Amino acid sequence: MLKVSILFILPALASCFLFGRDHSSWNGLKVTWGFNPFSSFKSMPRTRAAALSSQWVSLNPGGCSDNPKFMGERFIKSRDHAVILIFDVAGYIAGIQIGWPANFSPNPNNYPFEPLKNSPVVLDNGYHYVTAYFVDPSIICNGGRTASQFNSQGTGTGLWIQNGTNPVAHSITIPKTVADADASKWTKGACFVTMGLHYWYDLSKNMSCDNSYPVFLLYNGGVLNGFGWALAMDLKDYSPRIEHPPRSSYRFFMTPPPDCLSTLGTMTTLHVYLTDSATANTC
Numbered sequence: 001m002l003k004v005s006i007l008f009i010l011p012a013l014a015s016c017f018l019f020g021r022d023h024s025s026w027n028g029l030k031v032t033w034g035f036n037p038f039s040s041f042k043s044m045p046r047t048r049a050a051a052l053s054s055q056w057v058s059l060n061p062g063g064c065s066d067n068p069k070f071m072g073e074r075f076i077k078s079r080d081h082a083v084i085l086i087f088d089v090a091g092y093i094a095g096i097q098i099g100w101p102a103n104f105s106p107n108p109n110n111y112p113f114e115p116l117k118n119s120p121v122v123l124d125n126g127y128h129y130v131t132a133y134f135v136d137p138s139i140i141c142n143g144g145r146t147a148s149q150f151n152s153q154g155t156g157t158g159l160w161i162q163n164g165t166n167p168v169a170h171s172i173t174i175p176k177t178v179a180d181a182d183a184s185k186w187t188k189g190a191c192f193v194t195m196g197l198h199y200w201y202d203l204s205k206n207m208s209c210d211n212s213y214p215v216f217l218l219y220n221g222g223v224l225n226g227f228g229w230a231l232a233m234d235l236k237d238y239s240p241r242i243e244h245p246p247r248s249s250y251r252f253f254m255t256p257p258p259d260c261l262s263t264l265g266t267m268t269t270l271h272v273y274l275t276d277s278a279t280a281n282t283c
Helices: 002-019 048-053 147-153 178-182 247-252 259-263
Strands: 056-058 073-077 080-087 093-101 122-124 127-133 160-162 171-173 186-192 196-201 215-220 223-231 268-273
Touching (some): 048 073, 048 080, 080 127, 178 186, 178 215, 247 259
Antiparallel strands (some): 073 080, 122 127, 127 160, 160 171, 186 196, 196 215, 215 223, 223 268
16 A cells, blocks of 8 residues: 555656646546545546436436525436536536435434534435535526636636535635635645645534534645545445545644544545646645
């Protein structure tokens, strides 16, 4: 494992320091971190047409606005709710979700915790969901983006996290720069090569994990170019796309990790990259 990680990280350092990188260009969409680049960092389709040709299927039989709890047309592949792609009415990528069965067992932590229900974990048709949008939610089913806008803007224009049951009124805007994050309640964590500089919402050593926000942000070169989900439950064998970081690794992402995490057992995470290469992410 160490040999693989070294072989993987060295090219990342070279690509960053020798050739440079525009981290602000959201020119891709990849999910899942891992030491082995051949089984991780999987590219996701960014148009409805590409999704359909790759056997993704729609969760929205009535079209873009048929579910008032979420914006956009949602697609899954192989019945895997761990990665749900959201497209606007014009067929361009507009967001992403993670979902898991409300009756998933075992669930010793009884997750989601009460303060997280409907803010941002939304229950719908037997599944819990956490949702992120890459464009202003108000435009997703109201015209969407044009081909010209998609070609110039890429994956999106910003990051919005749905923080309630109304996808427009309750979505919160995420800071696009480290400077803006430092001026907010987002708390600086640790840097990890191929991920970035982590930020967590209102994190502290003595906090209650009942309030642990299930979203983390990733900054590289001072700008936002990724994020991820962090769930306080072990979705064991649920999906090949999700990650299960060992407790010993928390210090590489949080400074310091909350004490309460030591009582929660294995967590589930998923990294989402908004650029075409995670190997250039060296914070």
